[in-house]
Amino acid sequence: MTHRRCFALDLVADADLVAAYEAAHAPGAVWPQVIAGIRASGVLDMEIWRTADRLFMIAEVEADYPRPIAPELAAVDAHWQAAMDRFQRRLSSAGDEKWAPMTRIFALAEQVGASPEGNTK
Structure with a gap:
């Protein structure tokens, strides 16, 4: 069974540093051993999103x-x-x-009357 884990982190509010951080995370830029370590730790998939100087990481992880x-x-x-x-x-x-680490406070699928088509039951 897999789980989704979400995390937040801020960047230093400096445009040059933010650009350099993004460049360090561009496809192929992260060191291969870092990627191997992430996978070895039980992470199946990971994304980092940014708005201004706030980062949000979503990870799909193994149960262990x-x-x-x-x-x-x-x-x-x-x-x-x-x-x-x-x-x-x-x-x-x-x-x-x-x-x-972030705590989920809302899930559409858990809402009473919610269906994938957007109709209420």
Whole structure:
């Protein structure tokens, strides 16, 4: 069984840094070992969305996420995270975590009378 996990993070509000952060995440730009570590941790799919300096990450993960990853992948990921730190600002709600986990508060499918066609039952 898979699950969707969502996280938020802010970027430093500087247009040049935001552009550099986006460039670092362009297709093919993320280090292959970082991608391998993400997959090894149990992530099946991941997207990062941005509005202004706010990031929103959506991850489809395996039931046993997060899995431990090999030390060599963890070391590369730590290096990547350190390189990304200059672009990022943790949310106050995140505590020690870089990405603040989000809580779902609405799901259309759970609404009484909602149907995929938009009609009420």
